[in-house]
Amino acid sequence: MTSTDVLDVRAKALREKRRRRIASIIYIALGITLFFVAWVLLSLEASPWHYDIPPPFGAVGPFQDILQGVWGLFQGEGAIAHFWRNLGTSQDMKIKFVHACPDLHPANVNNPFRQIISSLMGWKYNADNLLPGQPSPVPIGQLPDYCYGYGIHLLVTIIRILIGAALGTIAGLAIGLSSLVFPKVAQVFTPVASFFGTAPIFIAAPFFVIWFGVEVPIMTTIGLVTFYTTLLMYFFSRRAAENIPVGIVESALTLGGTPRSIFRWVYLPGTVPEIAGGFRIALAGAWGLGVLVEVLGIQVGGGHLIDIWRFLIGQLQAPSALVALITFYGVLAVVVDGILLVLIRYLTRWSEAGRRLGL
């Protein structure tokens, strides 16, 4: 084999890699197309879900007449356009809902950061003070426009879920990994985790809402997501550590490994693939869980939007952007997952198995 042959082999491998990349882009495009085709079909007049599901797009362009007249496609405003138009401020919500975002008080209208914090925490304003307490209905016009937009709700949900998942991951890993060093921790925590872990979290969720109440989203949304991620990450980190061969730990010991150095150079890097894989699973669950809890009655957040639209469909025949919301969460989850995947690939580049696990 000459060196030109070697170059040829390399070029071939490169072409193969490019081909696989193009193929994966085609698959993604195909998936997106199928999703929208299904959406259009469900929104057709012939579909039983016609009243609940608006078409994704309104008809525009040269074929508008044919599309609307002959095939009855794309009637009215498309859900995506509606969603987009109402993202910053929603006239629909302004007109139809006094309580669009009651957690936000006029005293702080110019301070969006405090508003987001307050709605995250479930704090209500009363007079000029930031206090936990009962929400006071805020008359229309006293709140800034964006309080009536869809965007603020979505942002609040995203932040809640990410905070919950982050807290839960830190707690789960801390408990899980420290239980390796201190067996007592495992003795205490494993039965607790097993007990709660056996009840599917989506069934337990409504009880959380009842226990903590809808007035304190920090306990319900963040609390529940934190709790759920803690359990999962505890199990994942323990299993990951248990899967490290005993021989490797013993080898580290005979090389003079201290608890600290073994933690840093053996347990930490060795458990990353499974922990990262577990985190992806936990986060996927956390999205669903967070939104679900909000649907159950929390006043601010993406889940609350679903609640609003349910009401809109029933009462006012206003356009629902429900499917647009689902699309939004879908895209968001895919983007976050994609970022995670890149991170996982980097962290597990040492292991073929870890790479596969991450996929």
Added chain:
Amino acid sequence: MSRVVSFEGLWCVFEHRSGQLVNALHDVNFEVQPGEFVCVVGRSGHGKTTLLRVLAGLQPPTAGQIRLGEVVVEGPGADRAMVFQQDTVFPWLHVRENVEFGLRALKVDDEERESTTAHWLDAVGLTDFADSWPRELSGGMRKRVALAAAMAVGSDVILMDEPFGSLDYFTRRNLHDVLLDLWEETQKTVFFVTHDIEEALILADRVILLAEGKLVDDIPVDLPRPRDEDVRASSAAVDITKTILAHLGITEEEATQV
């Protein structure tokens, strides 16, 4: 620096789930001088690994003790680095970081750590692979990594439990040369467990024979080095082989039948 290793009335009894008691080590007494190359030979299941694990501090003895000089072995430590039979290289660390592990644990300063690591990587011939992942290496190369890691922590005693058992013949012979070079250079005491008599003849100053946990013979191997084919075919070498086979309960007829 190097110390005498003394095994004093060492017992190790395992109770199996069935209630059966197994004497993995049965009153083992012997002493090893600094710089000796000791091969521990015996049939499978006769206590070789247990002896090494007790010495490594990974297994507490039921009775008796092991001393390094005046210090009684009470747990694992960098003064008794071990190379295992199975693959124990950390797959998540680069070759260089693997060799550095013990030095980091000992909190050696950066400069010394880097030069020590570079030295041992060179000594096992892996300088060009310092930044490779273990999965990119062959089994023999991973054993070199383990050997370099054990050497780098600067222990005066090196423990090896059938380290080359899973390798092919040529790789094994090649690693014997690497190991002997390192041993001659460093004058470390080596405990090398094997069930392969040829391997013992190539490596050992002295063969410790274990049968059912008992030390049944302690055979000096006074053969000239290097122990090439001619040396191993000499009558002195054949006598040692015969002695070992007899102790293992294998007569010559039996040996030829198998």
